[in-house]
Amino acid sequence: MEHEEDDRPERAEPLTDAEREIIQDTWGRVYENCEDVGVSVLIRFFVNFPSAKQYFSQFQDMDDPEEMERSSQLRHHARRVMNAINTVVENLHDPEKVSAVLGLVGKAHALKHKVEPMYFKILSGVMLEVLSEDFPEYFPVEVQEVWNKLMGALYWHVTGAYTEVGWVQVSSSAV
Template identity: 80%
Template sequence: MEKEQGGREMEHRERADPLSEAERAMILDTWARVYENSEDVGVSILIRFFVNFPSAKQYFSQFREMEDPEEMERSSQLRKHAGRVMNAINTVLENLHDPDKVSSVLGLVGKAHALKHKVEPMYFKILSGVILEVLTEDYPDCFTPEVQRAWSKLMGVLYWHVTGAYAEVGWVQLSSSAV
């Protein structure tokens, strides 16, 4: 732990490994296939996320009480949020060649989730894992072990940027037992 000004302890953040050119190409190639079905894939990701981690629903008043995956699938609010998630990922991927743009986009996502929605940052790490699971299951022919490693690395980069935004706004953890 490092000491922040004022004596508060702050976790030392190691920068995520940058993606190689080959990794970026693999990610963009597989994303092109995924994004063709982005709404359905996004809904699948959020349903799996909320079924496996129901505590995450506390941040969504519009579908907090939904338990049934089929009900979630029919929810226009869940579909709309899934679209926002997939579009944010798409914006990041369209700009992988521009680290400043990636940082800017993910900084906005992180700040909004920290300040406006008060979402615990650990949910981004959990969501990253769910995204990888769903993509690997839904696209087994193109999510080879090598592609999975590249996507895993990408998720680390995304998480690093989002949690950096949390740190920047002085995020204070609300609960240590949210999951």
């Protein structure tokens, strides 16, 4: 039991009003291209971490990024990911709503999809890479630090949901 707690990060410091404003402002610019950005994030995620494709039967055999980009299933999942983040960003002023949304995401991925929680941390890093590369004018280092703080909070909430449902690690060699 003690080991499970070691894997869970410490709760992130709450975002300040200024940090929430920075996130909402930069997200507004990203979300204008939400599907394309989401697709870019997922393609990079699956190319760099092919073991993550094991959870997606519909594109686990795709290795070509162009084929992934054309996949309607991948586009659909990209929209879902981006819409979930949008819901979080829109509700940063309401911690209970954020917690509820991320709790649902975590529980679904733990119980229904059986996704290792570490993939959320990896995906967060990939997303920050893509955002800083594709939107360098909106993601200078200071903004990236604020987004990193948000991603830490998202991971904390999602892993909390995993703990709540009694998640048992499926494999230690997933990555």
